[in-house]
Amino acid sequence: MATPQIIADADYLPMLLNLLNKAQKSIDIMEYSFAIGSATGKLNRKSAPFEIAETLIEIKEALGKKIHIRLYIEGFRETSSRNLVTAEYLKPHGIEVVYGATHAKGFCIDNKYLLFGSTNLTQQSILKNHETNLLLTDKKAIAGFNKYFEFHWDGGSHGGVILPPPMIADGIFKDVLINMIDRAEKSLAFSIYFFHISEIEKAFIRAHQRGVKITGLIHQHDAFALSYVRRTRGTAERLLEAGIKEIHYGPGTLFTHSKYLVMDNKEVMLGTGNWLHEDVKVHPQLYIHLKDPVLALNLSKHLQKTIRSVRKNHKDYTRSMSL
Incomplete structure (x- = not known):
């Protein structure tokens, strides 16, 4: 492939x-x-x-x-x-x-x-x-x-x-995602729009506790779908409180809309579903799960580049978690 x-x-x-x-x-x-x-x-x-x-x-x-x-x-x-x-x-x-x-x-x-x-x-x-x-x-x-x-x-x-693999339909993506997080040995890198599923959140905390390095970019906004934004911020706060320090907010001036996870720079999950119960149980979604180290490394580099760009170009990057 x-x-x-x-x-x-x-x-x-x-x-x-x-x-x-x-x-x-x-x-x-x-x-x-x-x-x-x-x-x-x-x-x-x-x-x-x-x-x-x-x-x-x-x-x-x-x-x-x-x-x-x-x-x-x-x-x-x-x-x-x-x-x-x-x-x-x-x-x-x-x-x-x-x-x-x-x-x-x-x-x-x-x-x-x-x-x-x-x-x-x-x-x-x-x-x-x-x-x-x-x-x-x-x-x-x-x-x-x-x-x-x-x-x-x-x-x-x-x-x-x-x-058939590598495509994943609808809510099955949640179980595949958690399995990837639980198998991680060295690193997890992700970007997500909305995030409020406790099972995924707890899987990240378990990974952190066993020494996995975690980097995340999470959407924030002040003018659209604020109930989802508040739920996502709550997840980010709990991850930070658990000691996962490399959790970053996207700029409030545009949407951080990507949805992917990279495990150990070996595997990638990328798709359309937010990490929300609604997107697991109700709204049709499509994901792809690939074991491709080259893609995984490229996507990790892309995430780091995006985070650097956000920090450089958007003043609201460091805004208070309490918003």
């Missing part, structure tokens, strides 16, 4: 557009949020999501029946109204759409390339957030994504499908 490429932050858009323009036969898309405009239907034609939508339309118009483009998109949660605007813009151009429940985010192109991770198709997510994705060409990973996509396309729901 070729080592996946890390596609993070602002690198996502040019990579996605490059992959889309290689498509010849199929593009399958799963997205929680794809916003080309407001919920009232006002389009933002200068936005990154609109550029992606226009690229999809151009590809379909150029290749016609030679290419099959499908979009499975969240149709129930708070982002659904903006998703509807995007879907209704795409459908007249021959792009098939199914509405359902998903928090997964990924593009599979010609069954050759899989771009998968934390980035939503919103202006904020694509151009401003700290996001982390993987570009994979591995046939097993692509087969797992395809199975998940087809299951939901055909009306499947949370918890109804078991995927």
Whole structure:
């Protein structure tokens, strides 16, 4: 298996557009949020999501029946109204759409390339957030994504499908994550958006007590989903009180939205699920678990680079834990 490429932050858009323009036969898309405009239907034609939508339309118009483009998109949660605007813009151009429940985010192109991770198709997510994705060409990973996509396309729901390794569907990610933490011998490095599951928290504390070095980057914000932010801050405070000192907050001015864990610079778990009970029990998610030391080391370095950037560029980095 070729080592996946890390596609993070602002690198996502040019990579996605490059992959889309290689498509010849199929593009399958799963997205929680794809916003080309407001919920009232006002389009933002200068936005990154609109550029992606226009690229999809151009590809379909150029290749016609030679290419099959499908979009499975969240149709129930708070982002659904903006998703509807995007879907209704795409459908007249021959792009098939199914509405359902998903928090997964990924593009599979010609069954050759899989771009998968934390980035939503919103202006904020694509151009401003700290996001982390993987570009994979591995046939097993692509087969797992395809199975998940087809299951939901055909009306499947949370918890109804078991995927072949290395892909992990829905709430199973929690047990795999805890197992990784409990097997760690030297180091654990992670980035997470929302974090409030006591079993995962206690696993980190156990790892710290047996001498494992732990480094974490955790989201904070003062203007969105504050109940989740407060719960996440509570987790961070308890980890710090337990003696885990390398717990860092992301900037309050943008979202630290990546979701991954690196164990001993040997294994990686990366995906879409927050470490919340809701994301384990209710909201459909997708993770990948890879035993790849090269990827693990690269992702650890990426985390350290992100932490250094946050500390250098954002004054609110050291803000009080009591906020």
